[in-house]
Amino acid sequence: MHSSALRYIRYIIAAFSFLTIGFLFVDYRNLTPPELYKAFTCLQFGPSLVQFIHYAGILSAGFIFILILTLLVGRFYCSALCPLGILQDIMIRSEKWFRKRKALRFRKATWWRYVFLGLAAVSLLTGFLAVFNLLDPYSNFGRMFSSLAKPLIILANNLAAKLLGESGPVVINQYPIRGFDVPTIVYPLLILVLLVYLTWKHGRLFCNLICPVGTLLGLFSRFSIFKISLDKTICNQCGKCSAKCKANCIDIKTQEIDYSRCVMCFDCIGPCPDDGVKLGRIPITTYKADNQSPADPKQASRRKFVGSAILLGMAGHLFAQKKNTTVFEKPTTIPEKKSGAVSPPGSRSIEEFTSKCVACHLCVSACPTQVLQPSMLQYGLQGFLMPHMDYHANFCNFECVACGKACPTSAIEQITVEEKKTIQLGKTTFVKENCVVYTYNTACGACSEHCPTKAVHMVPYLNGLKIPEVNQSICVGCGACEYACPTKPYKAIFVNGNTVHQLAETPKEEKIERDAENEEWAF
Amino acid sequence: MKRRDFIAGTAAAGLVGASGFAFGNMNAFSPEPPALPYDLVAVRGGEPEAMFDKAIQSMGGMQAFVKKGQKVVIKPNIGWDAPPERASNTNPNLVKRIVKSCFDAGAKQVYVFDNTCDNWTNCYKNSGIEKAVKDAGGTLVGGNSKGYYQQINVLRGKRLKDAMVHELILESDVFINVPVLKNHGSADLTITMKNLMGIVWDRGYWHRNDLHQCIADFATWRKPTLNIVDAYRVMLRNGPKGVSVDDVITMKQLLISTDMVAIDAAATKIWDPKKDPATVPYIAKAHEMKAGNMNLSQLKINRITM
Numbered sequence: 001m002h003s004s005a006l007r008y009i010r011y012i013i014a015a016f017s018f019l020t021i022g023f024l025f026v027d028y029r030n031l032t033p034p035e036l037y038k039a040f041t042c043l044q045f046g047p048s049l050v051q052f053i054h055y056a057g058i059l060s061a062g063f064i065f066i067l068i069l070t071l072l073v074g075r076f077y078c079s080a081l082c083p084l085g086i087l088q089d090i091m092i093r094s095e096k097w098f099r100k101r102k103a104l105r106f107r108k109a110t111w112w113r114y115v116f117l118g119l120a121a122v123s124l125l126t127g128f129l130a131v132f133n134l135l136d137p138y139s140n141f142g143r144m145f146s147s148l149a150k151p152l153i154i155l156a157n158n159l160a161a162k163l164l165g166e167s168g169p170v171v172i173n174q175y176p177i178r179g180f181d182v183p184t185i186v187y188p189l190l191i192l193v194l195l196v197y198l199t200w201k202h203g204r205l206f207c208n209l210i211c212p213v214g215t216l217l218g219l220f221s222r223f224s225i226f227k228i229s230l231d232k233t234i235c236n237q238c239g240k241c242s243a244k245c246k247a248n249c250i251d252i253k254t255q256e257i258d259y260s261r262c263v264m265c266f267d268c269i270g271p272c273p274d275d276g277v278k279l280g281r282i283p284i285t286t287y288k289a290d291n292q293s294p295a296d297p298k299q300a301s302r303r304k305f306v307g308s309a310i311l312l313g314m315a316g317h318l319f320a321q322k323k324n325t326t327v328f329e330k331p332t333t334i335p336e337k338k339s340g341a342v343s344p345p346g347s348r349s350i351e352e353f354t355s356k357c358v359a360c361h362l363c364v365s366a367c368p369t370q371v372l373q374p375s376m377l378q379y380g381l382q383g384f385l386m387p388h389m390d391y392h393a394n395f396c397n398f399e400c401v402a403c404g405k406a407c408p409t410s411a412i413e414q415i416t417v418e419e420k421k422t423i424q425l426g427k428t429t430f431v432k433e434n435c436v437v438y439t440y441n442t443a444c445g446a447c448s449e450h451c452p453t454k455a456v457h458m459v460p461y462l463n464g465l466k467i468p469e470v471n472q473s474i475c476v477g478c479g480a481c482e483y484a485c486p487t488k489p490y491k492a493i494f495v496n497g498n499t500v501h502q503l504a505e506t507p508k509e510e511k512i513e514r515d516a517e518n519e520e521w522a523f
Numbered sequence: 524m525k526r527r528d529f530i531a532g533t534a535a536a537g538l539v540g541a542s543g544f545a546f547g548n549m550n551a552f553s554p555e556p557p558a559l560p561y562d563l564v565a566v567r568g569g570e571p572e573a574m575f576d577k578a579i580q581s582m583g584g585m586q587a588f589v590k591k592g593q594k595v596v597i598k599p600n601i602g603w604d605a606p607p608e609r610a611s612n613t614n615p616n617l618v619k620r621i622v623k624s625c626f627d628a629g630a631k632q633v634y635v636f637d638n639t640c641d642n643w644t645n646c647y648k649n650s651g652i653e654k655a656v657k658d659a660g661g662t663l664v665g666g667n668s669k670g671y672y673q674q675i676n677v678l679r680g681k682r683l684k685d686a687m688v689h690e691l692i693l694e695s696d697v698f699i700n701v702p703v704l705k706n707h708g709s710a711d712l713t714i715t716m717k718n719l720m721g722i723v724w725d726r727g728y729w730h731r732n733d734l735h736q737c738i739a740d741f742a743t744w745r746k747p748t749l750n751i752v753d754a755y756r757v758m759l760r761n762g763p764k765g766v767s768v769d770d771v772i773t774m775k776q777l778l779i780s781t782d783m784v785a786i787d788a789a790a791t792k793i794w795d796p797k798k799d800p801a802t803v804p805y806i807a808k809a810h811e812m813k814a815g816n817m818n819l820s821q822l823k824i825n826r827i828t829m
Contacts, residue, residue, distance in 0.1 A: 030644065158670050165690075171634075174668035369642045397642050399604050399649070442733040443804070445709030446726075450640055454761050458708045466708070484640075486727030507766050512759050516774040517568070521826055522796035523789050523819045 179393025784815025
């Protein structure tokens with residue numbers, strides 16, 4: 001097949017994958033039908049593998065398909081399906097807008113990639129997913145788009161809405177950005193900077209050093225049926241192919257290709273003036289780069305840099321503190337003593353949730369109320385960056401099950417609305433001493449207003465006033481009361497997460513008997 | 524009027540110590556609109572659309588309130604993600620008829636919004652109001668983002684001295700306030716005055732600073748051009764959101780008036796004939812502050828039974 005045709009096939013598949021998955025993460029208007037989420041993400045290796053560990057079945061077999069694909073055509077996944085890989089290709093292409101593009105060159109493979117693969121494997125096997133999540137390409141892509149791109153797009157939308165609204169009747173709706181917790185964007189930002197650095201300097205080095213999926217697929221792609229090769233009878237070692245190789249895997253001296261690193265982008269085929277770079281069936285060769293002499297000191301220092309940058313980023317996260325800067329006429333004094341974080345409806349328990357969530361933040365983007373927010377250490381270290389219910393940002397819509405439909409690993413299971421209404425995520429606690437009715441002796445009841453089950457209801461208090469009371473048996477832990485409570489800095493009512501979700505009773509009341517239609521005029 | 528003009532206008536008005544500046548009949552301090560045949564019209568026994576037609580006809584028709592080429596904003600209660608039969612939100616058929624009636628009277632644009640409590644897109648959709656407004660040719664606007672809201676001063680306010688109000692209210696020529704009558708856990712009843720909490724941004728401030736006084740304070744800021752109370756289906760308990768249809772009874776009533784205090788007093792009597800409107804603190808306070816008249820016996824009322 002002609003080389004440009006191969007590249008166009010890659011472009012088309014890559015564009016589809018990148019645009020669909022990218023759109024899911026920035027879809028602030030929730031335009032995507034919920035049913036499409038899993039269809040678009042089912043071939044993503046990381047989440048598919050995690051899901052398979054817990055729910056082996058045909059719907060979670062996406063990664064097996066990718067393994068088979070890799071045995072056929074090598075790491076085509078990395079160039080055409082992985083959104084982080086495609087993002088890196090876009091970065092490489094856009095380098096020329098910022099500075100003069102340098103030719104890429106061959107690099108020896110390093111054993112460091114197996115350290116990262118090992119870390120990921122241990123993380124998966126022990127169920128301590130936080131480490132895997134920091135490395136997984138799909139999750140990193142999701143976090144960047146959800147935490148960085150989405151807020152920027154909303155800001156642009158709101159600016160456009162303002163400008164268009166000034167001059168006439170055109171109306172674009174504005175959208176809020178809720179609960180934007182700065183420490184949670186540090187890691188995605190760090191990965192973004194790292195990717196720009198690595199792509200502009202070395203091409204796809206992230207994929208061949210840090211990415212555990214890339215390294216794992218590399219173990220299979222050595223044996224793939226179709227491969228790129230240099231025709232040694234034609235090749236005059238001009239190096240034009242190698243200069244285009246984003247994976248730095250064409251050793252022009254030996255005219256060999258390191259198939260464990262080749263991402264099958266086909267960029268090397270076209271530049272060869274003598275058509276000496278070909279895609280075809282090649283007998284299995286074993287490339288020796290891994291076992292060769294120790295790398296030069298310059299490279300070692302670079303590795304150190306990358307390693308320490310990641311460690312630094314993680315440390316930065318752990319020590320970042322959430323600030324409370326609100327000031328109120330008469331500040332409330334009793335802190336909310338939360339016994340635990342609240343995990344999303346359908347996650348069953350915090351233990352189950354944190355052992356299945358890849359922290360991609362697709363649910364965060366899909367959540368129409370933005371109550372789902374990335375966590376820091378609310379779930380402990382093992383739940384780092386996994387989404388939690390942030391009842392200061394908003395509350396969970398009683399009728400909504402969008403997160404379960406979005407989740408690519410079923411860490412949040414798909415549940416029905418009826419089922420959801422009986423799940424108790426946590427229990428509401430009322431702190432009378434913080435309550436407006438108690439401190440000011442004026443009416444409030446914002447909490448009870450928002451309560452979907454009237455687990456929080458108003459009972460008689462002094463001077464005809466009413467004060468909230470909680471019936472925990474029908475409380476679903478949606479956080480509406482906590483969100484609506486107007487006191488600052490501490491709320492007078494808040495939700496303690498259930499470590500294991502429980503069953504809430506259904507509220508029952510008699511029907512009201514009154515024949516109002518046949519009453520006399522009352523005035 | 525453009526927002527920039529408005530801000531300049533407000534600043535100028537503030538300097539000369541007069542808030543009355545080019546708001547037409549929406550301004551509480553401007554001369555009263557041309558005399559209407561009644562202070563209050565009450566209709567019962569029909570469908571929402573038919574009751575509204577009767578009521579507005581009795582008030583002199585929509586053209587008494589909406590002039591040709593004017594920009595109209597309608598503020599129903601769309602606060603909750605609940606279907607029409609739950610009566611958490613204003614009846615969509617009523618909203619549709621009002622939008623159409625504004626266009627028939629020559630309105631150039633008709634906007635509808637609410638600063639909802641539940642997620643706004645769900646509220647707009649599931650209340651049936653999104654479809655109703657679109658079918659009638661109106662435009663739905665979000666109320667969910669702080670960027671829409673502009674600072675205003677409440678000169679006569681005791682606890683509420685200023686508020687952030689949705690720009691559509693400030694930019695429109697006509698403001699129609701269309702609440703649904705409901706029980707309310709915090710405010711006792713929610714009718715026209717309480718419905719105005721949906722045109723401001725920071726409701727938490729009201730809750731912290733004597734809710735009833737703030738509701739009454741805000742009623743002194745500016746009178747809506749027209750108030751229409753939907754009492755077709757009425758939520759008698761668990762308000763304002765309600766838990767199920769068991770909280771709701773059918774009453775088939777509708778009220779219209781330019782006086783929020785009067786219409787709220789009448790609605791209180793509909794809600795419970797034995798209830799004295801003065802027992803709803805914000806109605807008594809608003810009456811005291813002369814935002815309107817709660818003494819129904821002093822009003823000229825047209826009662827229509829269909």
